[in-house]
Amino acid sequence: MGIAEEYTEPSAxxxxxxGLQYLWKHRQxxxxxxxxxxxxxxxxxxPILETFRLSFYESPADSTIETYVGFQHYVEIFQxxxxxxxxxxxxxxxxxxxxxxxxxxxxxxxxLKGDIRGRKxxxxxxxxxxxxxxxxxxxxxxxxxxxxxxxxxxxxIKLGVIDQGIGILGNPEVAWLGVVVADIWIGxxxxxxxxxxxxQSIPEELYEAAAIDGAEKWEQFRYITIPQLKSVxxxxxxxxxxxxxxxxxxIWTMTGGGPINTTSTLVIWIYQVGLQxxxxxxxxxxSVVGFLFLLVFAVIYLRIYTRGGDEL
Amino acid sequence: MxxxxxxxxxxxxxxxxAVKEIDFTVRDGEFxxxxxxxxxxxxxxxxxxxxxxxxxxxxxEIGDQIVNDVRPQDRDIAMVFQNYALYPHMSVRENMSxxxxxxxxxxxxxxxxxxxxxxxxxEIPELLDQLPKQLSGxxxxxxxxxxxxxxxxxxxxxxxxxxxxxxxxxxxxRTELQRIQEExxxxxxxxxxxxxxxxxxxxxxxxxxxxxxQQIAExxxxxxxxxxxFVAGFIGSPSMNFFEVDVTESGDGVHLSGNGFETxxxxxxxxxxxxxxxxxxxxxxxxxxxxxEAAVDVVEPMGSDNFLYLHSPEGDGEIIARVDSEYxxxxxxxxxxxxxxxxxxxxDETGDRVPIDDEPEAIPTA
Numbered sequence: 001m002g003i004a005e006e007y008t009e010p011s012a013x014x015x016x017x018x019g020l021q022y023l024w025k026h027r028q029x030x031x032x033x034x035x036x037x038x039x040x041x042x043x044x045x046x047p048i049l050e051t052f053r054l055s056f057y058e059s060p061a062d063s064t065i066e067t068y069v070g071f072q073h074y075v076e077i078f079q080x081x082x083x084x085x086x087x088x089x090x091x092x093x094x095x096x097x098x099x100x101x102x103x104x105x106x107x108x109x110x111x112l113k114g115d116i117r118g119r120k121x122x123x124x125x126x127x128x129x130x131x132x133x134x135x136x137x138x139x140x141x142x143x144x145x146x147x148x149x150x151x152x153x154x155x156x157i158k159l160g161v162i163d164q165g166i167g168i169l170g171n172p173e174v175a176w177l178g179v180v181v182a183d184i185w186i187g188x189x190x191x192x193x194x195x196x197x198x199x200q201s202i203p204e205e206l207y208e209a210a211a212i213d214g215a216e217k218w219e220q221f222r223y224i225t226i227p228q229l230k231s232v233x234x235x236x237x238x239x240x241x242x243x244x245x246x247x248x249x250x251i252w253t254m255t256g257g258g259p260i261n262t263t264s265t266l267v268i269w270i271y272q273v274g275l276q277x278x279x280x281x282x283x284x285x286x287s288v289v290g291f292l293f294l295l296v297f298a299v300i301y302l303r304i305y306t307r308g309g310d311e312l
Numbered sequence: 313m314x315x316x317x318x319x320x321x322x323x324x325x326x327x328x329x330a331v332k333e334i335d336f337t338v339r340d341g342e343f344x345x346x347x348x349x350x351x352x353x354x355x356x357x358x359x360x361x362x363x364x365x366x367x368x369x370x371x372x373e374i375g376d377q378i379v380n381d382v383r384p385q386d387r388d389i390a391m392v393f394q395n396y397a398l399y400p401h402m403s404v405r406e407n408m409s410x411x412x413x414x415x416x417x418x419x420x421x422x423x424x425x426x427x428x429x430x431x432x433x434x435e436i437p438e439l440l441d442q443l444p445k446q447l448s449g450x451x452x453x454x455x456x457x458x459x460x461x462x463x464x465x466x467x468x469x470x471x472x473x474x475x476x477x478x479x480x481x482x483x484x485x486r487t488e489l490q491r492i493q494e495e496x497x498x499x500x501x502x503x504x505x506x507x508x509x510x511x512x513x514x515x516x517x518x519x520x521x522x523x524x525x526q527q528i529a530e531x532x533x534x535x536x537x538x539x540x541x542f543v544a545g546f547i548g549s550p551s552m553n554f555f556e557v558d559v560t561e562s563g564d565g566v567h568l569s570g571n572g573f574e575t576x577x578x579x580x581x582x583x584x585x586x587x588x589x590x591x592x593x594x595x596x597x598x599x600x601x602x603x604x605e606a607a608v609d610v611v612e613p614m615g616s617d618n619f620l621y622l623h624s625p626e627g628d629g630e631i632i633a634r635v636d637s638e639y640x641x642x643x644x645x646x647x648x649x650x651x652x653x654x655x656x657x658x659x660d661e662t663g664d665r666v667p668i669d670d671e672p673e674a675i676p677t678a
Contacts, residue, residue, distance in 0.1 A: 210410070213459070214415055224399065
């Protein structure tokens with residue numbers, strides 16, 4: 001059989017038939033990836049489908065009886081005030097968190113790239129927050145922000161900014177900020193390391209050429225660093241957006257979503273409704289809503305990722 | 313356009329002395345090539361002129377201004393890098409106009425005009441809207457050049473700009489670069505490790521080794537009257553042949569012995585140990601009585617001429633002779649090597665040139 005024959009397109013048949021022919025031709029390859037595919041589908045695919053199904057049922061956790069209720073959960077969710085409050089709080093949580101991590105990360109990366117003394121030490125030191133289990137960091141921050149024992153209040157009092165300790169995490173106005181700060185602290189190292197890798201891949205010659213072209217430091221940053229780092233920033237920010245959206249440990253450990261739900265997000269609420277209150281169906285419906293939001297980011301991420309950031 | 317003057321310029325990295333008291337002046341509008349083996353300090357010197365490296369001691373003047381403490385941004389120079397260093401996210405037009413756009417001296421129309429003029433000069437007007445990655449190496453090279461030209465700087469600095477091109481393109485760009493430099497008349501300092509580039513392009517060449525300036529002169533002068541053994545061996549391809557000889561006075565001339573030599577030359581030279589240098593093309597090869605006997609190892613036909621690789625039975629090291637392509641001795645054959653005394657060079661034990669007869673003194677390096 002000649003090589004030419006092997007590459008001949010099947011002359012006839014519908015798209016479906018051609019698909020089958022393709023499958024058959026590559027059956028060995030599909031067979032080989034089948035175990036992994038089946039495993040993934042059973043631990044990822046099936047739970048997703050099950051969640052979708054469950055969201056159409058009334059399913060109390062303490063009973064085995066499931067009652068089909070159609071779109072009732074969704075209707076109630078979209079008619080409730082708490083849903084819109086959660087949307088706003090989740091948006092705020094993600095936006096401020098990711099922006100803070102990205103900006104701080106960039107700042108740290110730029111300084112770590114520079115020729116500072118003890119650079120190796122700092123590079124390692126800055127990774128530490130990322131290596132600590134989130135819940136532990138959250139406990140530490142809860143202590144830092146503690147009205148009586150926390151050093152944040154102690155410092156503020158010493159500086160004369162306030163007279164007596166304020167309970168940041170107990171105050172509905174600012175509690176979310178107290179939690180965001182912890183989340184930024186935890187998430188910044190990842191950003192810094194990714195940005196640092198990106199920065200280091202920018203050839204030094206570009207900066208030299210720009211300097212000779214007359215570009216000042218900030219112009220070099222604006223016209224060389226930012227464009228060169230664009231795809232890295234985009235990818236890291238998207239990933240961080242997804243992770244921040246689904247993050248649970250920090251909020252749950254620090255405030256449990258309180259006071260009066262002001263630090264709650266969709267994810268916290270799903271846990272509370274579905275598992276704490278035992279309303280599995282309602283929890284599943286919230287999950288589906290959250291899933292759809294995330295899907296948007298995931299699709300953007302995948303499109304950029306598979307394109308290799310080439311067009312950016 | 314400006315002259316560039318280096319006075320006792322020294323660069324020390326930690327413990328490493330990279331450039332040692334280099335002292336020379338590049339004339340206004342001159343094309344000066346700095347050449348030397350890797351690590352000789354030529355790129356470091358260029359980068360100090362650019363302001364990309366600090367100067368440990370000494371002074372650099374561009375025009376009439378001492379620029380030691382002037383930032384690269386303010387030196388009014390342009391530089392072409394070995395890897396071109398084009399801004400990957402900018403089109404050719406944006407790359408070329410970047411420096412002009414940063415400055416608020418220029419109207420958009422003038423920037424456009426300058427870019428178009430430079431593109432015409434470099435024959436790349438059709439590439440202006442492309443991105444660097446869409447261009448071939450030779451085209452990128454032209455864009456890098458264009459970026460320098462549009463700024464109409466006082467001095468062009470070029471750091472091995474042709475070394476990433478293939479051989480044919482390199483030869484082509486060599487002439488092209490000279491044409492452009494002549495047309496613009498901008499003082500140009502060009503760094504290369506390739507002695508052919510140095511010989512063919514430079515008005516003058518500065519030869520560096522181990523961070524020290526060995527000689528600065530016109531190419532022919534470096535070739536005909538090398539200041540020292542290093543320059544003699546570095547300039548010219550294939551390299552000059554060296555023979556360690558003992559010289560004793562003998563009647564009207566001197567007697568050479570050692571390394572296969574037992575011959576008398578009609579030159580005046582103090583007695584002592586010397587290195588005798590003869591270029592491959594200055595060796596005559598035949599059966600007549602010459603100055604030295606040698607056995608042929610290999611004949612390398614180059615087309616226009618043949619390279620003979622020989623060794624002297626008593627001597628050490630290889631001897632290369634460049635002979636007519638008609639001449640084809642058999643390997644193993646013993647031949648006689650001769651030369652004219654005008655074509656030979658003597659170097660003392662420190663490697664410095666020792667003038668014979670009434671040849672002019674070596675030109676001072678400053």
